[in-house]
Amino acid sequence: MTFLTELEKYQSTDWNAFWQGISAARVQTALGKSFLNPEDYAALLSPAAVPFLEAMAQKAHALSLQHFGKTVLLYSPMYLSNFCTNTCTYCGFNAANKIPRKQLTLAEVETEAAAIAQTGIRHILILTGDAPGKADVAYLLGCLQVLKKHFLSIAIEIYAADQADYARLIAGGVDQLTLYQETYNPRIYDQVHLKGPKKDFAYRLAAPERAALAGIRAVNLGALLGLDVWRREAFFTGLHADFLQARFPALEVSLSAPRMRPHAGTFADIQPVSDTDIVQYLLAARLFMPRLGLTLSTRENADFRDRLLPLGITRLSAGSSTAVGGHTQPENNIGQFEIADPRNVPEMQAAVRAAGYQPIFTDWHAI
């Protein structure tokens, strides 16, 4: 059974009635429980939970301290290639956007990796567009050989692959997969993915399962908030995380709550997502799955990231650039999206310490 079967159970849900049917008393019941089910999670995401945000924050903070302590992992993203055949209306690397395209050579990967490693970063997230024949598995395996010399943990954020390709990448040194479904609403998914292999909703939805079957250690999920109503996306992302954890108990599951950022091209029909909404989402997720990793990227600004940290964030990106070669080639300044927190690694370390937490760089070794 794949997560699609779970998702289809909600096909005819009347969402207004669903959210309005949740009372303050139901929220309090969820807040008082140690073992939460999806209905409890929905209660914490509902409008009725908004007056309880402080109580949720206190519990989320305590749970996070128990499970993760006063530490937060710093990682950096590294863009390898922005060639892409997909036409995703919300993305700066959209094939229809007239931007310079570039793919790092192995020598450039070496230079870029060395520059990032120089800052102390040991966990790297590598990203590519979706362009068969360009950033394919063979290219990535070559990059991994280089990256392994500089980093202890390598995560990928690439196109949805099949199980055999995930297995090859894992054998090549990948231990984590980041894969955003973008939206759990199949109708909107179809509208925003105009052309390209990414148009297949079900294939992308099952990608984390294929990676888990191939033996990946950790999976990071997310919906790109702004495409559909955030509550629904938050609910399904949490359900997806819970589904994966139940099916693959040894898997480390985490999620991100990325909000849409300005980028090259246009996407006009953005659903509103406020700071309060992000906070409610992260708190509900922490209470629903106390061991869930929560990753916060530089899509959010410095002040907001600092304030979210004690609520249960376990991983923060630092020294980010979303441009291919952006760490060593300043002329390449067209990123996938504009980052909102430009702090470099020492600045992030200082901010984490100022919040009373230890910034850590090492939390895995290839074995």
Place this chain on the structure above:
Amino acid sequence: MPEKIIDPLVIGGRVFASRLMIGSGKYAQDAQIPEILRRSGAEVITVALRRVHAQSPQDNVLAHIPPNVQVLTNTSGARDADEAVRIARLARAAGGNGWIKIEVITDNKYLLPDGEETVKATRILAAEGFVVLPYFSPDLAVARKLADAGAAAVMPLGAPIGTNRGLKTRELLEIIMHEISLPVIVDAGLGKPSDACEAMEMGAAACLLNTAIATSPDPASMAEAFAEAIRAGRRAFLAGLGAQNLQAQPSSPLTGFLHNG
């Protein structure tokens, strides 16, 4: 001449005066660790290999551990016996001391250990000469298998890790302490010094503490409090606790007639 240790704890041929062991994770600063060791007198500290990168000055917790303190590397992150064995060998190859705490977690939701894989890893590593301290859910059958497999001590959990809930597995721990001749070190779940004291009164050889100390607003004071509680509990155990009576002694016993006249 070193001072003679009264009531020493002996594991893997090493003699310890302290029965408090501490973890090295979850601290706001690794630099707090020397003070915690000093104030608590702990002589064993666990370190996750996954968190150590000797070439990174900011990620080398080992640099904060004085040479007289025994480092007990753990296999955090291992999902089966094979991974635990590989982590242990990596630790030894990196200059480790051959002491290994086996943690095999196949359940990332509750972080509960996998007994079967833990036994397998214990057998392999003990045969390779490691001093093996396996972490497991308190199950007598598993404890016996760990002892047979060559464990130097066993480390059953008091409650799910990180929960600070105390001796939730008390009855099962007591059985293991009674039946297993190896040192029994209560690991995980202890939240208060009184929990550790109670474990020691029951006959635990030692307690391992991390979350309750590391996440305390004053970790060094909390570590010291745990050390005192562990000493008190141990002393009480050695002195022999008075038998507890479930009921008051009746003034008119039902069998008194047997002794009358």
